[in-house]
Amino acid sequence: MRFSVFLAAGALGLALPVAALAQDTALATPDIVLSSEQADRLAAMRETADAIDKFSDPRAYRAAYEDIVQYALTIYPPDHPEIAILEGEIDFTYFVLGELAALPDRLLAQRDIYAAAGPRYRGKYIETLNNLAVVYEALGNSEGAIALQRQAVDLWRADAPPEGNAQLVQGLNNLAWSERGMGNLDAAFTLSAEALALAEPLLAANPDDGEIADAYAVGVNNRAIYFLMRGELDEGGAVLRDGIVRASAALGPVHPRVGTLMLNASYLLLQTGQLAASEEMARSALAIRETAYGPEAATAAEARLNLIASLTAQGRHADALPLAEYTVARLAESQGEDAPQTLEARSKLANIYQAIGRAEAGFAESERLLAGYRAARPAGHPDISWTLNRLAIGYARAGRWEEANVHLTDLESIWRGTPDEFRKPFAQALALRALAAARTGNREAARAYLDEAQPALLAFWQEGVGDEGAGGGVDQALDWALGWATATASALGDAGRSFDLAQYIGVGPSERGLLRARQRNAADDPEVAAALRDRQNQIEQRELLLTDFQAAVSAGDAQAAARLQGQITDIQSALAAAGNAGNLPLLTTETAAGLQQRLGEDAALLFIVEGDIETRIFVLTPDGLVTDVAGAHTLTIREQVARLRANIEMGAAVDFDTETARALHDALFTPAVVDALAGRSAISVIARGELAKLPLSILVDEEGRYLIETAAFSYPITLDAVGAGAEAAAPQFATFFGIGAPDLPGAAQAERSFAGEGDDETIAALGRLDFAEGELRALGEAVGAGESVIYVGADATEALLRQADLDSADFLTFATHGLMAGELAGIDEAALVLTPPQDGQGEGTANDGLLTASEIAALDLSARWVVLSACNSASGNGATGEAFGGLAQAFLFAGADALLVSHWRVRDDAAAILTVATAREAVAGTSPAMALREAQLALMRSQEVPDAAHPAIWAPFVFVGN
Numbered sequence: 001m002r003f004s005v006f007l008a009a010g011a012l013g014l015a016l017p018v019a020a021l022a023q024d025t026a027l028a029t030p031d032i033v034l035s036s037e038q039a040d041r042l043a044a045m046r047e048t049a050d051a052i053d054k055f056s057d058p059r060a061y062r063a064a065y066e067d068i069v070q071y072a073l074t075i076y077p078p079d080h081p082e083i084a085i086l087e088g089e090i091d092f093t094y095f096v097l098g099e100l101a102a103l104p105d106r107l108l109a110q111r112d113i114y115a116a117a118g119p120r121y122r123g124k125y126i127e128t129l130n131n132l133a134v135v136y137e138a139l140g141n142s143e144g145a146i147a148l149q150r151q152a153v154d155l156w157r158a159d160a161p162p163e164g165n166a167q168l169v170q171g172l173n174n175l176a177w178s179e180r181g182m183g184n185l186d187a188a189f190t191l192s193a194e195a196l197a198l199a200e201p202l203l204a205a206n207p208d209d210g211e212i213a214d215a216y217a218v219g220v221n222n223r224a225i226y227f228l229m230r231g232e233l234d235e236g237g238a239v240l241r242d243g244i245v246r247a248s249a250a251l252g253p254v255h256p257r258v259g260t261l262m263l264n265a266s267y268l269l270l271q272t273g274q275l276a277a278s279e280e281m282a283r284s285a286l287a288i289r290e291t292a293y294g295p296e297a298a299t300a301a302e303a304r305l306n307l308i309a310s311l312t313a314q315g316r317h318a319d320a321l322p323l324a325e326y327t328v329a330r331l332a333e334s335q336g337e338d339a340p341q342t343l344e345a346r347s348k349l350a351n352i353y354q355a356i357g358r359a360e361a362g363f364a365e366s367e368r369l370l371a372g373y374r375a376a377r378p379a380g381h382p383d384i385s386w387t388l389n390r391l392a393i394g395y396a397r398a399g400r401w402e403e404a405n406v407h408l409t410d411l412e413s414i415w416r417g418t419p420d421e422f423r424k425p426f427a428q429a430l431a432l433r434a435l436a437a438a439r440t441g442n443r444e445a446a447r448a449y450l451d452e453a454q455p456a457l458l459a460f461w462q463e464g465v466g467d468e469g470a471g472g473g474v475d476q477a478l479d480w481a482l483g484w485a486t487a488t489a490s491a492l493g494d495a496g497r498s499f500d501l502a503q504y505i506g507v508g509p510s511e512r513g514l515l516r517a518r519q520r521n522a523a524d525d526p527e528v529a530a531a532l533r534d535r536q537n538q539i540e541q542r543e544l545l546l547t548d549f550q551a552a553v554s555a556g557d558a559q560a561a562a563r564l565q566g567q568i569t570d571i572q573s574a575l576a577a578a579g580n581a582g583n584l585p586l587l588t589t590e591t592a593a594g595l596q597q598r599l600g601e602d603a604a605l606l607f608i609v610e611g612d613i614e615t616r617i618f619v620l621t622p623d624g625l626v627t628d629v630a631g632a633h634t635l636t637i638r639e640q641v642a643r644l645r646a647n648i649e650m651g652a653a654v655d656f657d658t659e660t661a662r663a664l665h666d667a668l669f670t671p672a673v674v675d676a677l678a679g680r681s682a683i684s685v686i687a688r689g690e691l692a693k694l695p696l697s698i699l700v701d702e703e704g705r706y707l708i709e710t711a712a713f714s715y716p717i718t719l720d721a722v723g724a725g726a727e728a729a730a731p732q733f734a735t736f737f738g739i740g741a742p743d744l745p746g747a748a749q750a751e752r753s754f755a756g757e758g759d760d761e762t763i764a765a766l767g768r769l770d771f772a773e774g775e776l777r778a779l780g781e782a783v784g785a786g787e788s789v790i791y792v793g794a795d796a797t798e799a800l801l802r803q804a805d806l807d808s809a810d811f812l813t814f815a816t817h818g819l820m821a822g823e824l825a826g827i828d829e830a831a832l833v834l835t836p837p838q839d840g841q842g843e844g845t846a847n848d849g850l851l852t853a854s855e856i857a858a859l860d861l862s863a864r865w866v867v868l869s870a871c872n873s874a875s876g877n878g879a880t881g882e883a884f885g886g887l888a889q890a891f892l893f894a895g896a897d898a899l900l901v902s903h904w905r906v907r908d909d910a911a912a913i914l915t916v917a918t919a920r921e922a923v924a925g926t927s928p929a930m931a932l933r934e935a936q937l938a939l940m941r942s943q944e945v946p947d948a949a950h951p952a953i954w955a956p957f958v959f960v961g962n
Contacts, residue, residue, distance in 0.1 A: 032082075038075055045071065054092060055256045056292045062093035081117045084110040085124060091131065096256070098298025098334050098341070100138055107132040126155045127167070134174055139339055140376055142181030149175045164198035169215040172198070173222055180226070183381040185422075189226050195219040203250065213250030217243065217257040224264050229382065231424030233271060233464065233475060238572070240265050244553055245562045253558040259288030259303070262553060266306045269550065270313055273474040277550050279310040284554040298334035301327045302341050308348045315635060317356045324349040338376070343369055343383075347390065354394050355635075363398075366391050380414045385422070388414070389429060393480075396432060397613055401439040408433045427456035428481035435484045435613075438491035450488045454501070457481055461504050465512075466586045468539050468575075479505050483611030487629075490616065495627045496592050499618055502609045503589045503719060506688035509543075510884030513857075513893035514718050514961070515586050522584055531581035540857050540893065542571045544829065551828060590719040592625045598723030604680040605722050606696075608668065610634050610689035617668065619676035626676040632667035638690045640664040645693060648955075649904050652947035658700050665699035665707070682929060683711050684722045692883035693875075695903060695958050697936070698951040706951070708936055714929035714959045717884060717892070721962045731864065731923060733811040736785035739801055740815030740869070741772035741792040742835040742849070766833060772815040775869060775912035782920040783811050796835045798847045798855075811919075812863040812896070815911070818870030818887060819850070829853045830886030832870055856890035864962075865928075866896040867919070869911045874901040874958060888960060898928065898961035906956045910948070913939055914957055929959050 034042070049064035069086045076083050088110060094103055107128055114125035133148035153171040160168040176191035199216040206212050220243030227236030244261045251257055262285035269278035282303075289303040304327045311320035328349055331342040346365055353362030370391060373383045388411040395404035412433060415426040434449035457478065464475050482505045489498035507515075516536045523529040545568050552560035595605060599622050607618040608630075615630035615637055630637060640660050647657040668691075669677075677683065685696055692715075697708035707713070716722050744766055773792045780788040789809075791800050796816070806812065817833040824831070829852050836849030873887045884892075888901050900915065914935050921931035936955060942948040 032076060032080070034075060042068070042072065042075075049089075054089075055096065058093040058096050058293060062090050065089045065093075079113055081113055081121045081124065084113045084128075088124070088128070088131070095131075095135065095138075096299060097293055098302065098331070100135055100334070100339070101336065103135045104132065104139070107135060122155075122159075123167075126152050126159075129155075130171055130174060133178060137174070137178050137181050138341075139336070142178055142377070146175070146178040146182055149178045164202060166202070166209070166211040166215045169195050169199045169202070169212070169219060173215065173218045176226075177222055180382065183378055185226065185229065185382065188222075189230075192219060192223040192226055196223055203246065207250055210251065213247060214257060217247040217251065217261065220247065221257075221261050221264060224261075224268075228264070228268060228271070230422070231428075231460070231477070233268060237265075237268050240268060241549065241565045241568065245558070245565045248558040248561065253553075253556045253561075254288050254291070256288060256292045256299075259285040259292075262288070263303055263306045265550070265553065266310065270306075270310055271476055273476045273479075274550075275310060275314045277547070277554075279307065279314070280554045281550060282307040282310050284556070296330070298331055298341070301330040301334075301345070305341070305344055305348055308345075308352075312348070312352055312355065315355075315638065317352050320348075321352050321356065324352055338372055343372065347387070351390070351394070354398065359398055363391070363394065363403075366394065380417070385411055385414045389425065392429070392432060392436075393612075396436060396484075401436050404432070405436045405440055408436055423456070424460055425477070427453050427460065428477055431457060431481040431484040431488070434488040435491070438488050443492060446488055447492060450485060450492070453481070454485055457485060458504065465504075465507055467580070468512075468586065474506065474508060480612045483609065483613065483616075486609065486616060487611065487614060490627050495618075495625050498616070498627055499592050499607070499620075499625060500589050502607065502616065502618065503587070505609050505611070507587065508688070508882040508885060510692075510717055510882065510889045510892065512586070513889035514721070516893055517895055518718070518720060519584050519586055523581075528581045528584075531578070532584070535575060535578055535581060536893070537858065538571050538575055540854065542568055542575075544854050545571070548828065588720070590722075592620055595620055595719065595722055596622055596624075600682065600723070602680055603682040603684070603723065604677055605719075606673075606677070606683050606685045606687075607719075608685070608687045608691055610637070610691065615668075615691075617670070617673055619673055621676060621680060623676075626672055628670050628672040630667050631670050632663075634689075637664065637667055640667070641690045641694050644698070645904075648698070648952050651905070651952045652950035656698075656951055658704075661698060661700040662702075665701055668696075668699070669701070677711075681711050682714070682927065684714050684716050684929075686716060686719065686722075693903065695955055697933075698955045706940075708933055708940075708955070712927070712929040712933035715884075716962065717960060733783050733785040733864070733923075734787065735805075735809045736780045736783045736788040736790075736811045736813070737804060737806065737809035738776035738780055738788075738790040738813040738815065739792070739796050739834065740776055740813070741769050742796045742816055742833055743793050744768070744833070744836070766817045769816065769908050771908040771912040772869070775815045775915060776813060778912070778916045779813050779815075779867065779919055782916055783923060785811060794835060797837065798834055798849065798851055799837075801834065801851070802847075807860050807862055810862065810864045811867075812861070812865070813867040813869065813915070815869040815915075818868065818873045818875075818902070820872050820875050821886065824850070827852070830872075830875065830890075832856075832868070832873075832887065853886050853890040856887065857893045859894040861891070861895040863895070864897045865900070865919075866891050866898070867900045867915050868902065869900075869906070869915045871902060871905040873899075874903045874960070884960060892961065896961065898959065900928075900932070900957055901960055902956040903958065904952070904956050907953060909945060910939060910953045910956075913942075913945065914954070918957075932957060932959050 045068045049061060049068060052061045052064060054061040065086060069083065069090070072083055072086055087106065091103060091106055094100065111125065111128045111132060114121045114128055129148045129152040133145040133152060136145035136148065149171065153175050156168045156171045172191050172195035176188040176195065179191060180188040196219045199212065199219050202212045203216045220239055224236045224239040224243065227239060240261060244258060244265065247258050247261060262281055266278045266281040266285060269281060286300065286303045286307055289300045293299045304323055308320050308324050308327065324345065328342065328345045331339065331345050336342065347369055350362040350365035353359070353365065366387065370384070370387045373381065373387055377383050388407045392404045392407040392411060395407065408429065411429055415422045415429060430449050430453035434446045434453060437449060438446035460478055461482070464478065482501055486498050486501040486505065489501060520529045520532045523532055545564050549561055549564040549568065552564060599605065599620070601622055605620040607620070609616050611634060615634045617628050617630055619626045640663055643660045644657060644664065647654065695713065697706060697713050699707050701707060701710070776790050776792060780790055789804060814832050819827065819831045819833060821827070821829050827850060831850040831852040834849050834851055837847055868887060874884055875886055888899055891899055900918065917935035917938065918932045921934055922928045926934065939945060939948050940954040945953070947953050
């Protein structure tokens, strides 16, 4: 039974001499002739054992082969090759269960038996060399592993046909991993490419060959890991998706090999900031491992490493800590204290310790890891460099810059010599090196490192984000590095450079939606604009398909995953063939000086960027640019945002959390920020990260006032919208279009239903919107457009919406229910609820009563205002959950200039009051943000509306866009 490396490795050991294969036939093991009874019994026992899936139930497989060995020993002597063959099947179960300690001695004995047995057992001899190499690598003995693996590959090459075979593919996979273990990433990358080049046609020609499928799955997994190590996330993602689909077809969607591919997909999602999706994928993969090997198995413990990382990234340390402690103990017991997977688990535990205030324990654990790697690995090995990198980041986050500098110096000496292998992580490390130099007073070195890092970081940003890569999220590590560069520029006193760099950080779905619309508008040629729209539509569709693919894989739906990956591949091919029409950039940065000229005297820009080390705040006014660091750590700010969101989503039935609102105010509105904003009554806010999920108007200042009482807030999302139209006259609208107040079925009704959906209880719970029709008609009157079209009740359908001339409507309003992704069964994106069709009269999803975000994005709009008087219309879409990433993003992408959207559930009566009053004041000449403020203040002070003074009632809406 041939082993294969499938996970990370590291630790220590020594190379051992390799036994030579006996060539003298006189030394070969003599035949033992079996009786027909013996032969039949052995064949029957092996047939029974081989019917057990050795991956899915290795313990039962082991027990069956132990019985076979006991019977075979009545026929053969203990050192006979036929006994060694049977023992090899048992060895495999020890390997897949992570019980490695006994394997080297067993395998060495088998190798010597085969070597003495002569050419007849050449295949088993080579296989045992491979297996021993894999075990050495798993135990951290890369030097011993690579010597054995090279010999095995040379022998397999000599024996393989021209097209290769499964043995050669697996040998190349394992040799690649051993080269990686010796720090030779380029050699590993080349060998993995050769392995896949052989495996793919072999699998296509032999789709039912489990041995080939297994070799292919290992090759895909390892190839993806090499891409991810190099920071090439799109390439790694494409390899993983193809691998999951093909391995699922050949091995089954719940095969442990597929589970391991899913673990690396979970890691990729983590690196692109899709934390919830990463956790879901990790849990699904862990379930596969636990089902196959049992929850106590070391291989199940290894699978928990990804789940621990996902939980830690979400700040769920209470959930992650016991898992990490258990995993370390289990791996140390089964594989040894210094085994690679044990060390990896210890690094996860160290990260959690640092995050929960046990920094000294965390750093001590990490330093022990580093010392172990340095003793076991050759200089410059990736395990050493990545541990140095993690330690340096940890020390930086703790403000221990001298210690960070020491490790960054060592890291630079390693990665500067490998520019091709680590060019992206090296550029990121240089950014942290610059900040460390600045914080320790070496301004000259800080500037030099920043000058070196900045162009590389911006080039990587352009490749991934600017060129619309297929990562499906953000590049978390790149965002961190841009944050370090931004902080360095500020520390050097270059606020303008810091401001420029900050614009590249955290560009999420909402920003991309608006930037794509701006990109189209920048095209002078209508044909170029049309080509851009086609390309952008494909990108939007691809991102939705990626989310669906992740969900299908997590659910074990191999057919859906295969279909979705085919669609993703088709879109990728079409995008590559079409190119970027007009070569227009997605993002053009704004200078502080240019923005200043667009700001009114009473206006200010508040630009807040969350980083892993600090949250940086920029205040731009006509008087100049001020930058400061928030008065609390980013993690604390995120916790405060989450606490306020949870409090306010409970509605007016509970008291508002003024204590947290005051604490968050003090963290963001530092003395420098307060001084810069003094006298400014119109504040444009661009907040990247969790802060975008909360209107700043609900924060409470030192005098106990809500901030809405001191200023109006708008949320332009992108900097090019700041100050746009500041001097414009009162808006005049030609066409008003309103739709809402849908007829909805009750739980027991069957007259109307959302096509294909059966979540009747959820639909019924949506309830009637008693104020929605009046709101629409009052809005139409307030806007005073020359033409007004309103669809309500039975007419509020998708069919009539699609027949309307929406392109000519410059004021567009929806007064209905808003659904977040997953709120209704079968709906994995945000949607607006319209009147569902009569049973049997639907036309598929095009007229099912749910106007989804993807359907909205496909519209062609020119509306200057879109009012979404619906619950959660500012909420995120899909796994990222970013603010303004669902309905808002879709409308901005479709061409809307400005939106009035809600951050949480809106009470029907309050929504009607706020939207109508805002529109009335804006048409009268008040700026939209100020009109919303006046409406909110009036509602807050109302004695007629129940609970009006509670922020849950008066504060849900924000003004987004121009």
